[in-house]
Amino acid sequence: MIEVAGLQKRFGDNTVLRSIDLRVARGEVVALIGPSGSGKSTLLRCLNLLVVPDGGTVRMGERRFDFGGGDALPGTGALAKFRATTGMVFQQFNLFPHRTALQNVMEGPLTVRRMAKPQAEALARELLDKVGLSDKAEQYPSRLSGGQKQRVAIARALAMQPEMMLFDEATSALDPELVGEVLGVMQSLAAEGMTMVIVTHEIAFAREVADRVVFLRDGVIVEDGPARQVIDTPRQDATRAFLSHFH
Ligand code: ADP
Ligand code: MG
Secondary structure: OEEEEEEEEEEOOEEEEEEEEEEEOOOOEEEEEOOOOOOHHHHHHHHOOOOOOOEEEEEEOOEEEEEOOOOOOOOHHHHHHHHOOEEEEOOOOOOOOOOOHHHHHHHHHHHOOOOOHHHHHHHHHHHHHHOOOHHHOOOOHHHOOHHHHHHHHHHHHHOOOOOEEEEEOOOOOOOHHHHHHHHHHHHHHHHOOOEEEEEOOOHHHHHHHOOEEEEEEOOEEEEEEEHHHHHHOOOOHHHHHHHHHHO
């Protein structure tokens, strides 16, 4: 599905990603874990070119981008088109406050996919139903709980019919009692075969739902393997030390 090789990213003289190689197969669920500042968000954003790498290649199907080899950088049009193939869900929900849940989900289909209004509305209602919010379609975000807002954000991302979903600490800003409802939606997406890369501190969830766990530290992939193996019997001391904070 997606493959990055030799990926590098610097911010000024701060090298954040150092030659990252990562492949995610179609239908695979990969959990990306690691300490704060290790480069998880930057790597996730490089996967859909929301952050433009300084070196390496990013390939998704037939589309391939090379960075740092002296080639011209892809234009904004090409970048936007590539980004549209992935859905991204952030810690902050970023819903439009003056639009209802339904209108938030319809926005992408109407403006980007140029769908007719009745079709966009039907799709949005179907997706709100899928995330368990068919009864909240007419509510404004201010009237929704954090967990409900995040589920609207997931429905909104799905409305673009992405080939892959990227989650960046989607449950980190939620009250503990609301985390489960969002993880539940993510788990059902995984079960439907959606390709997903999930940055998370929910280690039990990663163990249960992910096929693979990738441990990142200081911009380097230290360990990459089957979820249960990495979490239950990590091979690297650094992975073990990091995981020891969670139990
Ligand atoms: P994580 O998500 O694992 O906490 P990040 O990818 O957010 O890590 O950050 C990795 C490093 O990159 C940090 O040192 C952070 O300060 C730096 N960084 C991230 N984004 C930017 C940016 N837009 N400008 C400058 N530095 C950044
Ligand atoms: Mg982050």
